[in-house]
Amino acid sequence: MGDDGLTLAVRTVFARACEPEDTPLPDTLRPAIADELDRAGHEGDPRCGLPAAAAWADAERARFTTLFATAELQGCADVLVRRAVLACAPLASTTGAWLQWMSEPGNAEEPVTLRALALFAADVGAGHPGASRGDAYLALMRHVRVAVHARPAARLAHDRRIADPSFYLPALALTMSRRPDAYRGEIIGLDLCSRAVGLPPPLAGVRTRRPDAVDWAALDPGRARGPGLAPALDDARAVAAAFTEAVGPAGTTAIERGFAWAFAALRRWSDEVYRELDAARDPSFEMAELMRSRAREASAYHDRFVMRGRPLKQWLAEARTDPAPFLAALADSRLVRPGRSGASRLTGELVSESGRMFRVFPDADLDVINRWIDALPADPAERARLRPAAHQPRSIGFRPAPDTAGDTGAAPADLREAYTRLLRRTIKPATRRYALRYVEGWLARSRHGMKPAARSLPAEPPADGLRPWLLDQHDLHNSEFQAGSDSPLPDRAELIDSTLQLAPLTLIDGAWLAGHTDYQLASAERGHFLFETYWDELGNGEPKLNHPLIYRAVLREMGIDLPPTRSPEFAAWPAFRDPSFELPVYWLAIGRFPLTFEPEILGLNLAMELSGVGGSYRRGRQALEQYGFSTAFVDVHNTIDNVATGHSAWAADAVDGYLAQQAPAARTDAWDRIRTGYRSLNPPSGFWARNAARRARVEASAHV
Incomplete structure (x- = not known):
C-alpha cells in the first residue's frame, strides 16, 4: 500500500473502500478494525438492542427537529439544511452498501446469502437505473445544491465541507464489506442497527424544511422500498436469524459485536453533527470556517494591505489555526460596514467585475460573508466581545499494519485449485494475479483469427x-x-x-x-x-x-x-x-x-x-x-x-x-x-489460438 507506519485518514479509507475491484485495505487495517469493534463495549450491552436503538433514534430526531425550529425563528434554517445534508452524505449515499459482497459464487445456494442479497437488491432498486437509496440521497444533495463531489460516492472524500466523523462509520463498514469471510456476522449486525435506527437523525430537521424534496421513505433504511413489501428492518432480522441458525452462538456474538459498534458510532456521530449545527447558527462560525479553509492560499498575497499595523498576509497566516483575531480586525477595518453587507467593500467593490477579488469567492462563500457582516453589531464595544462559536471536529485516522500480503502464498497449482479459490470474494494477491493472467490469456485466444461470421457480432456496431x-x-x-x-x-x-x-x-x-x-x-x-x-x-x-x-x-x-x-x-x-x-x-x-x-x-x-x-x-x-x-x-x-x-x-x-x-x-x-x-x-481451441493465450499470459505476468 505504501502506507506502512503511517496513519491513513478516515476519508482516504472511505475512498479506497468504495473501489469495486480488489484492494489490500481490509487486511492492512485488520488490527485497527478489531480495535474499533472492541470499543463499543462488552458483549450483551443492554443499550444495544433493537428497541433501544429505535428509542434513541426517535429521541434524537426530535432533538434535531427542535434545533431546526429554533434556527427557523432565527432565520438560519437553510444553513443547517445545507450542513446537515453534507454531514449525512457519506453514510446516506452508501446505505446498505456493506452488503455488496455478501454473495459470492461459492455460497449462492445458502439461505443467508439469498436473504442478504434480497435485502441488498431492494437497497439498490434492482431492475431500475438510478433507483438506489444512495441515488435518492443524491437527489436531495442536488436539491440543496451541495452535490459537486457527490458522484461517485468515493469523491465525497474530496469535499472538505464534510468533517472526518461523518466518514468514520461508512469507511469501516465498507472496508469490512470487502472481507465478508472475516466480518460476515459483524456486517449483518451493523446493517441491523442501521435499519433499526432508520432515517439518520440530522435529516429529520431537513425533512421539516424540505418535505417534498425527495423520496424520504427511500432514505430510511428500515422502510420497505415499495407498496406491499415487508419493512427492510424485518428482512434484516430474517438475515440475522438465518445466520445464527447456520453458525450458532458464534454467529450471535458476531452480530451483537457489529450492532454494538454501529450503535456507538452512530451516537457519537450524531452528537458531533448536533454540536456543529448548533454552532453554525452563529454567523461567525461559518465565517471562521471559511477563513480557516482559505487562509493558506490567501496568505501568499496581501502583503501590502495593513490592518491594525500588521500586513494582512500575517493575519491570514495566523488565521489557519485561529481565525478569531483576524475576524475581529476585519470587522473593524475599512473593508466592512458592520450590519450592512450591501455597503461593504469586501462584498461589493472588491468582488465586482472590476474589483481585485473578482471571482475569488463563489456565491456560497459570499453568502457566508454577507451573513457574517449583517450580524455584526454596530457598537465596537459589542464587537470586541464577540468570538466565533467553537466547534472543531476531530481528525480521524487509522494506523495500518505492515503490508506483508503482497507476495504471500503461491498461485493456484491447477484449474481445480483455482476454481476453489476464486469461488470466494477474498483472495490472496497471488491468486488475483493468476486470475488477471488467466483472463488476459483467454481474451487473447478469443481475439485470435476473429472474422465476421453468422455466430459472431457484426464487424461494426449496428x-x-x-x-x-x-x-x-x-x-x-x-x-x-x-x-x-x-x-x-x-x-x-x-x-x-x-x-x-x-x-x-x-x-x-x-x-x-x-x-x-x-x-x-x-x-x-x-x-x-x-x-x-x-x-x-x-x-x-x-x-x-x-x-x-x-x-x-x-x-x-x-x-x-x-x-x-x-x-x-x-x-x-x-x-x-x-x-x-x-x-x-x-x-x-x-x-x-x-x-x-x-x-x-x-x-x-x-x-x-x-x-x-x-x-x-x-x-x-x-x-x-x-x-x-x-x-x-x-x-x-x-x-x-x-x-x-x-x-x-x-x-x-x-x-x-x-x-x-x-x-x-x-x-x-x-x-x-x-x-x-x-x-x-x-x-477457438486450435494450436495458434492457445499459443496466443500463452503469450498474453506471459505479458500480463510482467505487468502485475
Whole structure:
C-alpha cells in the first residue's frame, strides 16, 4: 500500500473502500478494525438492542427537529439544511452498501446469502437505473445544491465541507464489506442497527424544511422500498436469524459485536453533527470556517494591505489555526460596514467585475460573508466581545499494519485449485494475479483469427442498436432447432455425463457478473441490467427459483449428489474432467474485474444470455423429458433469457448504452473489446489460438 507506519485518514479509507475491484485495505487495517469493534463495549450491552436503538433514534430526531425550529425563528434554517445534508452524505449515499459482497459464487445456494442479497437488491432498486437509496440521497444533495463531489460516492472524500466523523462509520463498514469471510456476522449486525435506527437523525430537521424534496421513505433504511413489501428492518432480522441458525452462538456474538459498534458510532456521530449545527447558527462560525479553509492560499498575497499595523498576509497566516483575531480586525477595518453587507467593500467593490477579488469567492462563500457582516453589531464595544462559536471536529485516522500480503502464498497449482479459490470474494494477491493472467490469456485466444461470421457480432456496431440483430439470431436458433428436430437425442448415459460435466459451470451461474453487485455499479445506467441478471440467476431470494439449487435437484434425479460448491471436495470430485473447469475459471476470474474488463463482460454476458434461447434449451428439454428428468432448469432459462423482455434483451441494451457513452474515437476500440468478450464464451481451441493465450499470459505476468 505504501502506507506502512503511517496513519491513513478516515476519508482516504472511505475512498479506497468504495473501489469495486480488489484492494489490500481490509487486511492492512485488520488490527485497527478489531480495535474499533472492541470499543463499543462488552458483549450483551443492554443499550444495544433493537428497541433501544429505535428509542434513541426517535429521541434524537426530535432533538434535531427542535434545533431546526429554533434556527427557523432565527432565520438560519437553510444553513443547517445545507450542513446537515453534507454531514449525512457519506453514510446516506452508501446505505446498505456493506452488503455488496455478501454473495459470492461459492455460497449462492445458502439461505443467508439469498436473504442478504434480497435485502441488498431492494437497497439498490434492482431492475431500475438510478433507483438506489444512495441515488435518492443524491437527489436531495442536488436539491440543496451541495452535490459537486457527490458522484461517485468515493469523491465525497474530496469535499472538505464534510468533517472526518461523518466518514468514520461508512469507511469501516465498507472496508469490512470487502472481507465478508472475516466480518460476515459483524456486517449483518451493523446493517441491523442501521435499519433499526432508520432515517439518520440530522435529516429529520431537513425533512421539516424540505418535505417534498425527495423520496424520504427511500432514505430510511428500515422502510420497505415499495407498496406491499415487508419493512427492510424485518428482512434484516430474517438475515440475522438465518445466520445464527447456520453458525450458532458464534454467529450471535458476531452480530451483537457489529450492532454494538454501529450503535456507538452512530451516537457519537450524531452528537458531533448536533454540536456543529448548533454552532453554525452563529454567523461567525461559518465565517471562521471559511477563513480557516482559505487562509493558506490567501496568505501568499496581501502583503501590502495593513490592518491594525500588521500586513494582512500575517493575519491570514495566523488565521489557519485561529481565525478569531483576524475576524475581529476585519470587522473593524475599512473593508466592512458592520450590519450592512450591501455597503461593504469586501462584498461589493472588491468582488465586482472590476474589483481585485473578482471571482475569488463563489456565491456560497459570499453568502457566508454577507451573513457574517449583517450580524455584526454596530457598537465596537459589542464587537470586541464577540468570538466565533467553537466547534472543531476531530481528525480521524487509522494506523495500518505492515503490508506483508503482497507476495504471500503461491498461485493456484491447477484449474481445480483455482476454481476453489476464486469461488470466494477474498483472495490472496497471488491468486488475483493468476486470475488477471488467466483472463488476459483467454481474451487473447478469443481475439485470435476473429472474422465476421453468422455466430459472431457484426464487424461494426449496428446504427440502430442490437435489438434487430438479436431477433435475427433468435430466428437462426429456431431454424437450427427445427432443422435438427429429427436428429437422435443423446442416450441416457451421455445426457447424465454432460449434465455432470456442466456442473462446475452451471452451479456458479452468473459468476461473470459477480463484480456488479458493487453498490455503485448495481444501480448504474448500464450496470443495473447486469445486476438484475445476476439477481435473477440466484432466484431473486427464492430458493425454489435459485438456478444452482434447481440444477442440483436435476443432478440428484440422475443419482448424483455433489458436495457443496465451495468445498475442496467439489473441485476434487473424481468424475469431473479437467477441461470442465476451463470456462468456469474464466467466469470466476473476469467477474472480479468489473471495471477493467467492462466491455468484455458486456460481450460475454450477451453471448451467455443468448446462447440457448430458442434452440439448445429446447433441445435439452427434449432430452431431459425423454428420460423422465425435470426440465425446470432449461425451461426457466428459455423464458427469462428471452430476446424481447428478458436477459438477452437486457444484455443488448447494456451494450448499446455502453457504446452510447463512448466518444466517437473510442467507439471502435470499445466495440472490438465487446466482440472479443462475446466470442470468449466459445473461443477457438486450435494450436495458434492457445499459443496466443500463452503469450498474453506471459505479458500480463510482467505487468502485475
